[in-house]
Amino acid sequence: MKANTSRIALCGVIAALSVVVLFFTGIVPVATVALPAAAGCFLIAVVAETDVRHGLAVYAVVSVLAVFLVPDREAAILYVVFFGYYPALYGVLSRIRNRVLRMAAKLAVFNAAMLAESLAAVFLLSIPVEEMMPFGWVTIPILLVLFNLFFVLFDFTMNGLIVLYIRRLHPFVRKYMR
Numbered sequence: 206m207k208a209n210t211s212r213i214a215l216c217g218v219i220a221a222l223s224v225v226v227l228f229f230t231g232i233v234p235v236a237t238v239a240l241p242a243a244a245g246c247f248l249i250a251v252v253a254e255t256d257v258r259h260g261l262a263v264y265a266v267v268s269v270l271a272v273f274l275v276p277d278r279e280a281a282i283l284y285v286v287f288f289g290y291y292p293a294l295y296g297v298l299s300r301i302r303n304r305v306l307r308m309a310a311k312l313a314v315f316n317a318a319m320l321a322e323s324l325a326a327v328f329l330l331s332i333p334v335e336e337m338m339p340f341g342w343v344t345i346p347i348l349l350v351l352f353n354l355f356f357v358l359f360d361f362t363m364n365g366l367i368v369l370y371i372r373r374l375h376p377f378v379r380k381y382m383r
Contacts, residue, residue: 211382212255216263219247223267224274227284231276241280242359245288249363249370252293254378260293282325287318295363308360315356316349 223244230240244267252260268289271281294314301307326332338344 212259215254215378215382216251216259219251220263220266220270223247223263223289224270227267227271227275227280230280234277237277237280238283241284241288244284245290245292246363246366248289248292249367250374250378252296253367253370253375254382257293257296261290264289264293278330279322279326282322282329286321286325287315292363295360295367308357311360312353312356316353319352 226240226244226247230236233240248260248263251263268285271284271289275281275284291314298307298310298314301310327334
């Protein structure tokens with residue numbers, strides 16, 4: 206019984222931390238991408254200590270709260286369409302043995318999420334398309350390359366954070382989760 210209570214408490218604390226970090230996008234407006242990414246990284250602890258199901262439940266809770274509470278709507282959308290669930294999906298995609306196929310699957314998920322974010326920004330937030338393309342149509346391939354490079358760096362960083370969590374924090378947290 207205590208183990209289940211500990212899992213629920215961990216999920217609640219991680220959800221609260223994620224919402225607080227997302228809320229800071231109203232204070233630090235230049236962190237529209239960085240803070241949703243940081244908030245998503247908290248999910249590493251939930252997935253490592255419980256399972257993917259609990260991680261997705263925390264993602265759902267934080268996503269609903271972010272839509273209603275986060276002042277920067279674009280940051281909330283970024284969390285909902287990619288950064289919130291990617292740490293839970295990372296473990297599933299990491300099971301693909303072929304390195305090229307694994308990276309192709311990760312890039313496909315990322316590019317689909319960024320397309321969804323762009324469409325949501327245009328249709329839900331009413332951001333004019335011209336504002337998203339300051340250099341005309343040349344902007345699209347340039348941003349596509351830059352975003353994919355950003356994702357590769359983010360994915361590499363996510364791997365390092367998972368290794369760091371498992372080696373350093375997991376034994377400490379596991380002791381209190383018993």
